[in-house]
Amino acid sequence: MDKIERDKVMSTMSNDVRADFGQIMQEIKSEAKSSGGARSKQDILAERKNDCSAELQTRLDAVMRRNDMGPNEGEVPPNFKLRRMGTGEQVELSSFRGKKPVALVFGSYT
Numbered sequence: 001m002d003k004i005e006r007d008k009v010m011s012t013m014s015n016d017v018r019a020d021f022g023q024i025m026q027e028i029k030s031e032a033k034s035s036g037g038a039r040s041k042q043d044i045l046a047e048r049k050n051d052c053s054a055e056l057q058t059r060l061d062a063v064m065r066r067n068d069m070g071p072n073e074g075e076v077p078p079n080f081k082l083r084r085m086g087t088g089e090q091v092e093l094s095s096f097r098g099k100k101p102v103a104l105v106f107g108s109y110t
Contacts, residue, residue, distance in 0.1 A: 006066040009059050017056055024048065024060065 013021060028048070032041045045064055049057050071077045079094045096102045 006063055009062045013059060017053070017059070020052070020056055021059060021063075024052065024056070025063075 028044045031044050081090045081092045
């Protein structure tokens with residue numbers, strides 16, 4: 001699932017389903033974190049799916065699959081290069097390893 005598909009899944013939720021979805025996602029994240037990595041978010045979701053409506057199960061599955069595509073918290077992200085704004089200089093993510101944290105912002109402030 002790509003971002004557009006996930007956004008479509010999220011945008012078509014009713015307010016009640018969205019509230020339930022948010023609560024369940026928070027609980028799953030908390031349980032996974034408190035387990036110290038012993039239990040994955042997918043495992044916790046699988047255990048809880050029977051307590052959800054079919055609509056909510058479909059949406060939880062879709063978003064969890066999408067969220068699991070990238071690096072997880074604490075994992076080293078893949079290395080890449082970006083061009084600095086206003087210059088042709090290329091900057092490589094790995095050049096920041098062991099230094100200050102890096103925040104990447106994709107979007108516009110206008």
